[in-house]
Every structure is written in structure tokens, then in C-alpha cells.
Amino acid sequence: GAGVSQSPSNKVTEKGKDVELRCDPISGHTALYxxxxxxxxGLEFLIYFQGNSAPDKSGLPSDRFSAERTGGSVSTLTIQxxxxxxxxxxxxxxxxxxxxPAYEQYFGPxxxxxxx
Amino acid sequence: GNSxxxxxxxxxxxxxxxxxxxxxxxxxxxxxxxxxxxxxxxGLQLLLKATKADDKGSNKGFEATYRKxxxxxxxxxxxxxxxxxxxxxxxxxxxxGSQGNLIFGKGTKLSVKP
Numbered sequence: 001g002a003g004v005s006q007s008p009s010n011k012v013t014e015k016g017k018d019v020e021l022r023c024d025p026i027s028g029h030t031a032l033y034x035x036x037x038x039x040x041x042g043l044e045f046l047i048y049f050q051g052n053s054a055p056d057k058s059g060l061p062s063d064r065f066s067a068e069r070t071g072g073s074v075s076t077l078t079i080q081x082x083x084x085x086x087x088x089x090x091x092x093x094x095x096x097x098x099x100x101p102a103y104e105q106y107f108g109p110x111x112x113x114x115x116x
Numbered sequence: 117g118n119s120x121x122x123x124x125x126x127x128x129x130x131x132x133x134x135x136x137x138x139x140x141x142x143x144x145x146x147x148x149x150x151x152x153x154x155x156x157x158x159g160l161q162l163l164l165k166a167t168k169a170d171d172k173g174s175n176k177g178f179e180a181t182y183r184k185x186x187x188x189x190x191x192x193x194x195x196x197x198x199x200x201x202x203x204x205x206x207x208x209x210x211x212x213g214s215q216g217n218l219i220f221g222k223g224t225k226l227s228v229k230p
Contacts, residue, residue, distance in 0.1 A: 031216060033217055033218075035218075042220060042221070042222040042223060043205065043218075043220035043223070045217040045218065045219065048216075048217045056217070059217070091159070091160065093160075093218075095216065103148070103209070103216060104162055104165070105162070105216075105218060106162075107152075107159050107160040107161070108159060109158075109159040110159060
């Protein structure tokens with residue numbers, strides 16, 4: 001079946017502009033995660049959605065970052081007033097019930113963001 | 117807090133050599149442990165996992181054993197191939213907590229030469 005998809009695959013933006021990154025999780029997966037992969041910091045957790053519960057935003061690096069998940073499916077990560085240090089690959093992952101025995105996160109191909 | 121430490125790379129081996137990539141963790145509760153692999157130009161893929169102490173995860177000739185006494189989950193393969201060249205990430209998920217997000221090590225780049 002279809003995996004996790006992300007769009008765009010590449011995004012170049014000017015410093016100070018806002019960007020929106022999209023993630024389509026695997027159908028039926030209740031949990032959705034955003035991570036950031038950068039050379040200096042490795043892979044960092046950003047935000048986690050589980051069903052209809054309030055998201056865990058504990059990994060967001062600043063208030064310029066926000067995310068929403070509409071209808072328990074598609075998610076959008078928004079970065080306002082982008083800075084050069086936001087340049088990274090943004091990864092989305094989804095999973096079935098995180099507490100279940102079949103728990104596994106499936107990752108999308110990522111969006112490479114370059115802030116000039 | 118929870119954390120994962122893995123050996124720094126890059127690691128360069130000849131084909132058919134033995135591979136070990138060390139990974140140790142710090143966690144509250146009883147985490148699940150994972151190895152993810154990222155091949156050049158591709159996304160992260162789960163390689164293997166173990167959900168409790170003494171479990172051994174295995175896949176594609178790779179294996180790792182969950183050692184609670186040494187808080188380790190070292191990745192091993194008896195005979196590497198050129199196609200194993202990739203970046204390997206050790207990760208944990210504390211399913212006893214309120215969320216299942218993964219905490220990753222910094223990754224180890226493996227290059228296998230013919």
C-alpha cells in the first residue's frame with residue numbers, strides 16, 4: 001500500500017518568509033510525528049499527534065513553529081519568519097497505536113528546506 | 117532524560133568484514149529499542165527492533181540484542197556487503213511514557229569497499 005508521503009520534496013525560501021510543509025500519513029495510522037534532520041543536530045523530535053488528543057509540542061524549537069492535523073489525517077508543519085538555522089530535512093512519520101505490539105514508525109521521504 | 121549514544125563514524129570496512137556499531141541508552145521505564153537505516157538518497161527505514169530485555173532483533177543478516185544490564189543495543193553483521201553502505205541510527209521509544217516519539221542517536225555512516 002501507499003507509504004507516508006510529503007510535499008514538497010524540496011523548498012527554497014528567503015529568510016523571513018513563511019513555509020508550509022505537508023504530510024500524508026499511511027491510511028489508518030492514528031499517530032503522526034514530525035522530526036527534523038540537520039547536520040549539526042542529528043534527528044530531533046518536533047511534535048506528535050495521537051488521535052484526537054492534544055498534540056505533544058515539546059520538541060518544537062521556537063514559537064515560529066506550529067503544526068496542525070486536520071481530520072486525524074493530513075498534517076501541515078508551518079514555519080513562520082524562517083531563519084537560516086531552519087534549513088534541514090523535515091521528516092514525517094506515522095504509526096499505529098504506539099502502545100501496541102505492532103508499533104513501528106514509518107517515515108516519509110522528507111522535505112529538504114533551504115533558507116537563503 | 118532519555119538519550120541514545122552511538123559510536124561516531126564514519127566506519128569504513130572491506131566487503132565480508134565483521135561489523136559492530138555500538139549503541140547505549142539512558143531511559144526511564146522500559147523502552148523499546150530500534151535500529152533504523154538510511155540508504156543514500158532514500159528515507160529512513162526500520163532495520164530491526166526489540167521490545168524487551170534479552171530480545172534479539174534481526175533482519176537482512178543484521179542483529180542486535182537488548183541488554184538491560186549494560187543498557188546497550190549493539191548492531192552486528194557477520195559479513196558486510198557494499199550494498200550495506202548507509203547511515204545507521206539507533207533509537208529508543210519509551211512506550212511507558214505519554215508518547216511514542218523516537219529519540220535517536222546521531223547516526224553512524226558505514227562505507228563498505230569492494
